[in-house]
Amino acid sequence: MENIKHLIDQLGLENHIILEDIPNIDLYMDQVIQLFESKYNSTKRDPGVKVLTKTMINNYAKGKLLFPIKNKKYSKEHLILISLIYQLKGVLSINDIKSTLDGINKKVEEGDMDLDYFYSSYLDLSQKNAQQFKDDIQLKAVEASDKVKKMEDNDADYLEKVLLISSLVNISNLYKRAAERLVDQIVHEKKDD
Structure with a gap:
């Protein structure tokens, strides 16, 4: 891609x-x-x-x-x-x-x-996250491309995009679930106080 x-x-x-x-x-x-x-x-x-x-x-x-x-x-x-x-x-x-x-x-x-x-600490972490994201998404794009090449399909560009979208959504869902669990911990700890 x-x-x-x-x-x-x-x-x-x-x-x-x-x-x-x-x-x-x-x-x-x-x-x-x-x-x-x-x-x-x-x-x-x-x-x-x-x-x-x-x-x-x-x-x-x-x-x-x-x-x-x-x-x-x-x-x-x-x-x-x-x-x-x-x-x-x-x-x-x-x-x-x-x-x-x-x-x-x-x-x-x-x-x-x-x-x-x-907030400065948050911004610093965000900047590091952005750099990791740039590196990771480029790697994921290469991985998706490699997988699609093995399919030998005429619609490779489309399939590459769908595979990359699916992979990114999967990663996003994993991070979302982790964030929600941390919120649950905050709520649970507040109830215990």
Whole structure:
């Protein structure tokens, strides 16, 4: 599959809201949405879909995925949490995200956490994950191509893509199940407290 490098480039793997992107002043909802749209616009599959909407943010607040907003303004900490929610919602349910971030919200509210350091650590791991992904997907593409060559089929390009899609979905499901188990551990440990 010759276009795998082009596919990787289209994914926007390096697109993240970094701490330098977040102003040290509180933002109104429209400004938050504008920040997310400008940063993640190129990563959307469908150009007509919004990255973040007022309804989404209101639902995050009502669902207590974020600590309370003051004066309709969102702090740097809120933006960091919204960014984490944005990443987590691709795989986890809203309830799982709430369970995952509940302790962080409490620590931030109590002033008992360096959220900037935590988020920087997340960004560092994300950067390493992106590099591993690039290497791995290229390897998977070669493996799929090798398997299809043995089939001697006229529709090799299509079969290669289906095999690669199936392999990537399998890996994705394994990671998703592992993440869900970790969420379950957080919930179980919280019940024991």
